[in-house]
Amino acid sequence: MRRKITLKHIARELDVSISTVSKALKGSSEISEDTKDKVQAFAKLYNYKPNNIAVSLKNKRTKNIGVIIPDIVHHFFTTVFRGIEHYANQRGYNVIVCVSDESFDREVVNMEMLANGSIDGFIMALAGETQLKKDFRHLREVMDQGMPLVLFDRVTDEIACDKVVLNDEQISYEATMSLINEGRKRIALLTTDSFFSVSNAREQGYKRALRESNITVDENHILRLPYNKEIDGVGSFLKKNNINAVLTVNEIFGVHCLSAAQGIGLNIPTDLSVIGFTDGILSKYSVPKLTTVAQHGDKMGALAAKLLIEKIENDFNEEDEVFTTEVIQATIIRRKSTIN
Amino acid sequence: MRRKITLKHIARELDVSISTVSKALKGSSEISEDTKDKVQAFAKLYNYKPNNIAVSLKNKRTKNIGVIIPDIVHHFFTTVFRGIEHYANQRGYNVIVCVSDESFDREVVNMEMLANGSIDGFIMALAGETQLKKDFRHLREVMDQGMPLVLFDRVTDEIACDKVVLNDEQISYEATMSLINEGRKRIALLTTDSFFSVSNAREQGYKRALRESNITVDENHILRLPYNKEIDGVGSFLKKNNINAVLTVNEIFGVHCLSAAQGIGLNIPTDLSVIGFTDGILSKYSVPKLTTVAQHGDKMGALAAKLLIEKIENDFNEEDEVFTTEVIQATIIRRKSTIN
Numbered sequence: 001m002r003r004k005i006t007l008k009h010i011a012r013e014l015d016v017s018i019s020t021v022s023k024a025l026k027g028s029s030e031i032s033e034d035t036k037d038k039v040q041a042f043a044k045l046y047n048y049k050p051n052n053i054a055v056s057l058k059n060k061r062t063k064n065i066g067v068i069i070p071d072i073v074h075h076f077f078t079t080v081f082r083g084i085e086h087y088a089n090q091r092g093y094n095v096i097v098c099v100s101d102e103s104f105d106r107e108v109v110n111m112e113m114l115a116n117g118s119i120d121g122f123i124m125a126l127a128g129e130t131q132l133k134k135d136f137r138h139l140r141e142v143m144d145q146g147m148p149l150v151l152f153d154r155v156t157d158e159i160a161c162d163k164v165v166l167n168d169e170q171i172s173y174e175a176t177m178s179l180i181n182e183g184r185k186r187i188a189l190l191t192t193d194s195f196f197s198v199s200n201a202r203e204q205g206y207k208r209a210l211r212e213s214n215i216t217v218d219e220n221h222i223l224r225l226p227y228n229k230e231i232d233g234v235g236s237f238l239k240k241n242n243i244n245a246v247l248t249v250n251e252i253f254g255v256h257c258l259s260a261a262q263g264i265g266l267n268i269p270t271d272l273s274v275i276g277f278t279d280g281i282l283s284k285y286s287v288p289k290l291t292t293v294a295q296h297g298d299k300m301g302a303l304a305a306k307l308l309i310e311k312i313e314n315d316f317n318e319e320d321e322v323f324t325t326e327v328i329q330a331t332i333i334r335r336k337s338t339i340n
Numbered sequence: 341m342r343r344k345i346t347l348k349h350i351a352r353e354l355d356v357s358i359s360t361v362s363k364a365l366k367g368s369s370e371i372s373e374d375t376k377d378k379v380q381a382f383a384k385l386y387n388y389k390p391n392n393i394a395v396s397l398k399n400k401r402t403k404n405i406g407v408i409i410p411d412i413v414h415h416f417f418t419t420v421f422r423g424i425e426h427y428a429n430q431r432g433y434n435v436i437v438c439v440s441d442e443s444f445d446r447e448v449v450n451m452e453m454l455a456n457g458s459i460d461g462f463i464m465a466l467a468g469e470t471q472l473k474k475d476f477r478h479l480r481e482v483m484d485q486g487m488p489l490v491l492f493d494r495v496t497d498e499i500a501c502d503k504v505v506l507n508d509e510q511i512s513y514e515a516t517m518s519l520i521n522e523g524r525k526r527i528a529l530l531t532t533d534s535f536f537s538v539s540n541a542r543e544q545g546y547k548r549a550l551r552e553s554n555i556t557v558d559e560n561h562i563l564r565l566p567y568n569k570e571i572d573g574v575g576s577f578l579k580k581n582n583i584n585a586v587l588t589v590n591e592i593f594g595v596h597c598l599s600a601a602q603g604i605g606l607n608i609p610t611d612l613s614v615i616g617f618t619d620g621i622l623s624k625y626s627v628p629k630l631t632t633v634a635q636h637g638d639k640m641g642a643l644a645a646k647l648l649i650e651k652i653e654n655d656f657n658e659e660d661e662v663f664t665t666e667v668i669q670a671t672i673i674r675r676k677s678t679i680n
Contacts, residue, residue: 064453072421072437076414085439089446092352095455097437099410099425113404113434116460181533255625287596287627326500 005046006112008316012103014038016106022137032332034287066119066306067097068110070154071128071228075251075280076297077125082100083301084123091309092122100127101229120312121148123304126156132195133159150304154197155325162307163325164300168198169331171293172205175247175275178332180213182339184274188221190234190253196227202249202277225253234260244272251278254285260336273329274337288336300328346387346452352443358445362477365602396658399491405648406459407437408450410467410494411568415496416464416637420492423641424463431649433460440467440566448478460652461488463644466496468567472535474498494537494663502647503665504640508538511633512545512672515587515615518672520553520611522679524585529562530574530593536567542589542617565593574600585614591618595626598677614677629675638677640668 011018016035024031031039042048065088084144096119098110107127110329114122122142130136143149143332152164179187189206192199197281209215219275223237234257237243248254254276258268264271268288276283279294299318303326334340360589364371364379365388371379375593380388382388405428406479425435436448436459441484454462456496462482470476471494479499483489492504519527528543529546531537547557562576574597579581588594594616608628616623643666674680 003540009621066355072412073415073418075413078418080438085441094449095438098435099421101425101438113436114619126370252621282406282622282625285622285626287600 001337005043005048006109008109008112009046010039010042010048014042017240018108019133020133022108022135026137027064030082034255043136046182061138061312062118062120063092064096064119065305066114067095068100068107068114068122068124069097070125070177070280071102072097072099074279075282076295078152079280079297080125080301080304083298083303084305086298087302091305093305094167095322100130102128102131102137104129104175111142113206115142115145115147121150121300123150123152123308125152125155127198128193130158131197132193141269148308150308151301152304156197156272162304162311162321162323163305164328165308165325166198166213166295166300166328166330168330169205169208171332172202172247174205174330175293176206177213178338178340179245179247179275180209182245183271185215186221186241186243187215187245187247188223188238188241188243190225190246190248190257192224192227193224199249199289201296202247203211206247231256235264238266238272239264242335246274248274248276251276251282251290251292252279254278254290254292258286258288258290266339270340275292275332279333283307283335286337291335291338292333294333296328296330303328341448345383345388348449348452349386349494350379350382351386354382356506358448359475362448362475364568365487366431366477368390369542377380380590400530401652402435402458402460404436404459405434405436405645406454406462406464408440408454408464410440410442410465412437412439415622416493416618416635419637420465420619420641420644420658424645425640425641427642427645428649431635433645433649444473444475444530451478451482455482455485455487456471461490461648463490463492463648465492465496465642466537468494468533471481471496471537472533475578488648490651492644496537500663502644502651502663503646504647506538506635506640506667506668506670507548507666508541509545510672511550512542512587513549514545516549516634517553517652518638519585519613519615520549520677524583524613526561526581526583527555527585528563528581529589530563530565530586530597532567532589533564534668540590542587542666570642571596575604577607578612579604586612586614588614589617591616591620591622591630591632594618594630594632594677595622598626598628598630609679613679615672619673623675624672626677630671631675631678634671634673636668636670643668643671 007018007021011021021039024036071077088095100107104127107130133265136159150162155163155165194200210217219237223239225231230275240259246257248257254274257274261268261272275291277293279292283292347358347361350459351361352447364376365679381439407424411417428435440447447470447615476499490502495503531543534540550557561581565571578601588597594614597614601612615631617633619632623632
């Protein structure tokens with residue numbers, strides 16, 4: 001059989017990005033006529049079909065589930081993976097993981113590779129870059145072929161599929177409220193860029209708690225830190241803004257904040273309370289131990305696997321297909337970085 | 341095409357372990373005649389061929405590399421993965437990961453699944469249970485089909501293939517020597533069960549340093565802790581044996597030791613020095629910051645990927661095939677849990 005050609009092959013051959021190829025094939029006005037002509041000619045020559053990535057799936061069960069996560073060195077995603085694996089193995093499925101490294105292109109490449117007959121369905125959290133670009137065609141292509149897809153944690157309203165999310169806005173509201181109930185008024189948020197769906201939801205919950213408590217939302221109290229890079233400037237940020245409580249959207253920011261605060265002589269929790277998202281291993285060994293928002297990644301993974309396997313094993317007519325969004329309830333684990 | 345039958349199918353059908361099926365097919369005397377008869381009859385009926393797992397590989401390049409790691413919630417393995425991925429992506433290869441969860445059966449199942457046409461070669465670290473059982477037939481089967489295999493970190497002398505390892509014995513010797521040079525004499529080793537090849541090598545290095553320094557090796561000073569389970573009893577162990585320095589074979593044992601020692605009133609590093617293997621994120625945020633053995637997982641991964649891709653892209657005659665073992669040089673990162 002002749003080897004199938006993918007978006008990636010075309011991109012490599014013409015030295016353009018996968019995203020450019022995808023847009024050129026759809027005739028997007030963002031792409032120059034010259035590039036569009038080249039891409040389309042190449043695609044025609046090699047008989048590229050956008051729908052070729054999931055071949056006759058219904059007839060060929062592999063008993064494999066494909067998981068795409070944005071980052072492998074990340075406690076939350078690895079615990080979700082363990083939840084998926086545990087449930088899937090019990091049901092007789094194997095699990096294959098690919099990592100997008102927060103890159104749109106790698107997400108597309110991994111998805112094409114796995115969809116090419118290796119797996120029965122996908123469980124994935126979107127790459128940061130995909131959430132920034134809002135380009136979800138690779139997801140639609142896979143679903144159009146009847147390949148079930150479950151999104152978890154980093155999801156999008158633009159794709160109709162089963163989803164498992166955390167009650168991010170609400171638990172962020174509750175965590176902020178618990179800081180306010182300690183008598184804190186100068187509450188900071190340490191977060192990432194707001195195109196991450198979960199960071200955005202957490203920011204909304206933080207702001208709602210402040211507003212409902214008649215505390216003015218001060219954008220200067222929101223510090224956006226780079227993700228997966230060296231963190232710097234937290235101590236001076238705390239000092240300059242006279243901050244007395246902090247909510248952080250992940251565990252590393254949380255323990256980094258503990259360390260930076262103690263570095264400028266603040267006592268925790270007397271002078272500063274800290275709550276961090278992700279109840280991982282760092283929180284248990286930090287000094288003091290960090291109060292955290294437990295996201296129950298294992299539950300999220302098991303539920304995502306359950307939803308996916310139901311879709312794989314039941315043949316729905318497309319018209320009858322119903323998608324659900326399950327919400328995992330986060331909980332606050334109280335340790336020594338807060339007063340209450 | 342009729343679905344291929346695997347060891348796993350036979351094991352599930354007859355309700356025995358994969359290892360039993362494998363042994364029964366080879367006529368092993370460990371297995372009862374009755375079970376052997378059943379397994380062999382079943383295998384014959386369904387036309388099982390041990391050699392069917394890697395079909396005509398040489399004619400069918402996938403540009404995918406399969407990685408099997410024992411644990412996904414583990415800093416060292418995830419950094420090796422990142423090293424593999426970074427190098428492989430540059431060379432135009434995708435990477436698929438499966439996790440054995442330290443289980444022999446899952447390792448076999450994952451290997452069968454990936455070898456079934458999805459990938460061009462394997463990079464793997466052996467599951468704990470595989471090292472305990474010393475059953476490597478699944479590796480041999482894959483290699484017999486001409487599928488290249490690179491082992492890293494957790495390796496075995498029983499399989500001739502390319503390997504990338506750490507100088508575990510030597511760096512453990514050097515770390516122990518540096519504790520001795522601080523004037524410590526009551527030096528403990530916090531380790532896992534000794535069937536882990538790396539733990540065994542680290543134990544040998546620890547013992548060599550003691551012997552060369554005329555310090556009697558006291559087996560009571562070696563504490564074997566469960567892996568991936570709750571850790572308990574470290575404080576009382578330190579107290580009872582009047583320990584004043586500790587080498588730990590991983591980072592979690594290291595930070596746990598810091599915490600347990602401070603819990604019984606020991607000052608670090610005045611009363612107790614600690615060095616831990618794995619230079620991960622825990623060490624940077626522990627109090628005090630932990631002196632560690634950096635294993636350079638990224639380098640190990642990149643080198644493993646390089647060796648594998650060379651094998652994939654060059655057609656060797658079997659007689660000409662040469663295997664190498666590359667040794668990564670670990671380094672000691674000095675922080676605040678040691679005097680020097």
